[in-house]
Amino acid sequence: MTESLMPFAIFFASIFTGNILLTNYLGMCSFLSVSKELKTSLGLGVAVIFVMATTTPLNWLVYQYLLIPFGLEYLRFIVFIIVIAAFVQLTEMTIERYSEPLYQSLGIFLPLITVNCAILGVSLFMVIREYTLFTSLLFGLGSGIGWFIAIIAMAGIRQKMKNANVPPALEGPAITLVIAGFMAMAFMGFSGMIALS
Amino acid sequence: MAKNTLRKTFIEPLGKNNPVFVQILGICSTLAVTNKLQNTLVMTLGVMFTTALSSFTLSLIRNHIPSRIRMMVETMIIATFVIIVDIVLKAFYPEMWKQLGPYVGLIITNCIIMGRVEAFALQNKPMLSLVDGLASGLGYAYVLLAIAFVRELLGTGSLWGVRILGSWWTNWSIMIMPPGGFFVLAILIWVIRETIMKEAKHD
Numbered sequence: 001m002t003e004s005l006m007p008f009a010i011f012f013a014s015i016f017t018g019n020i021l022l023t024n025y026l027g028m029c030s031f032l033s034v035s036k037e038l039k040t041s042l043g044l045g046v047a048v049i050f051v052m053a054t055t056t057p058l059n060w061l062v063y064q065y066l067l068i069p070f071g072l073e074y075l076r077f078i079v080f081i082i083v084i085a086a087f088v089q090l091t092e093m094t095i096e097r098y099s100e101p102l103y104q105s106l107g108i109f110l111p112l113i114t115v116n117c118a119i120l121g122v123s124l125f126m127v128i129r130e131y132t133l134f135t136s137l138l139f140g141l142g143s144g145i146g147w148f149i150a151i152i153a154m155a156g157i158r159q160k161m162k163n164a165n166v167p168p169a170l171e172g173p174a175i176t177l178v179i180a181g182f183m184a185m186a187f188m189g190f191s192g193m194i195a196l197s
Numbered sequence: 198m199a200k201n202t203l204r205k206t207f208i209e210p211l212g213k214n215n216p217v218f219v220q221i222l223g224i225c226s227t228l229a230v231t232n233k234l235q236n237t238l239v240m241t242l243g244v245m246f247t248t249a250l251s252s253f254t255l256s257l258i259r260n261h262i263p264s265r266i267r268m269m270v271e272t273m274i275i276a277t278f279v280i281i282v283d284i285v286l287k288a289f290y291p292e293m294w295k296q297l298g299p300y301v302g303l304i305i306t307n308c309i310i311m312g313r314v315e316a317f318a319l320q321n322k323p324m325l326s327l328v329d330g331l332a333s334g335l336g337y338a339y340v341l342l343a344i345a346f347v348r349e350l351l352g353t354g355s356l357w358g359v360r361i362l363g364s365w366w367t368n369w370s371i372m373i374m375p376p377g378g379f380f381v382l383a384i385l386i387w388v389i390r391e392t393i394m395k396e397a398k399h400d
Binding site for chain 2: 022023024025026027028029074075076077078081085116117118120121124125127128167168169170173174175177178180181182185188
């Protein structure tokens with residue numbers, strides 16, 4: 001692959017072939033509990049896209065300009081979590097102050113996101129794969145979109161599932177996991193195109 | 198009396214209060230490494246170490262934390278233990294550390310640890326919290342090891358990297374790929390719930 005196509009490849013791969021939820025199982029907890037309803041899934045999905053796309057480059061800056069110069073790379077877990085929590089808190093306050101309707105539709109999901117493993121996961125992957133500032137922005141954005149697509153598709157399927165006759169022991173999380181497995185298989189179909197190491 | 202509570206605290210998370218089956222918590226960070234028994238064992242040991250010691254530590258200082266910032270304190274304590282796990286792995290098992298990649302760090306966001314700290318350690322004495330954390334970690338570990346057992350055996354025909362099934366066995370490569378993890382966990386939950394439901398009917 002040519003060098004100039006790399007950023008696009010990372011973006012595309014993080015949405016489809018390396019979908020953070022379906023290939024890395026990150027963000028499962030909120031995925032399983034929230035995907036019952038399409039409307040809440042939509043809200044949470046958008047919030048995840050926003051937070052991932054902003055905190056990943058932010059963490060890149062913190063890592064490159066604060067942690068590496070002082071030799072504190074081993075502190076990255078704590079520092080990343082603080083950055084994410086602080087940023088989410090700030091955004092929540094800003095939205096609450098300036099836009100009531102946006103706060104109602106998006107703001108209530110923000111605190112949930114701080115504990116979403118996918119957000120921290122994307123930042124940790126970014127460090128390991130040695131992305132640049134630009135590619136980490138694309139990677140964050142793409143992973144967010146990938147998570148969004150997965151949860152929306154799942155919420156849609158689960159709404160239809162209400163009419164289906166599922167064995168009582170399989171109801172709830174178990175059947176959701178089976179569906180997620182099939183979705184993961186479907187997403188694997190993209191892997192012939194681009195693969196992320 | 199005291200002994201009874203201790204025993205109950207230890208037994209419950211292993212059976213009817215199992216964090217994975219009953220609460221479906223904390224599968225995020227570890228399910229990804231269940232395609233190999235070895236990796237799963239190391240990860241679950243890390244989780245056990247972290248749950249037990251963070252519950253213990255938090256319980257020691259539980260009367261001195263202002264409740265407004267308790268989440269922050271909890272996260273800091275958990276992160277500290279995870280960093281210890283990370284450093285130890287990196288120093289002594291660099292190969293393993295490389296394979297596990299970001300998942301060691303993701304133990305921090307494992308809901309089980311935070312859940313036990315919030316729900317149990319905040320109200321209970323240190324020793325009891327230590328036992329509770331350890332038991333929750335164990336309950337979690339055996340479920341994930343079971344998943345890894347099935348996935349590695351069916352996916353590669355081997356266990357612990359050693360070929361068990363003969364050459365007649367065709368590997369189900371889907372098992373070691375991401376969808377396999379979803380299916381095996383789903384089937385496991387299904388079977389367990391079915392047995393629980395049957396038992397409830399008999400009672």
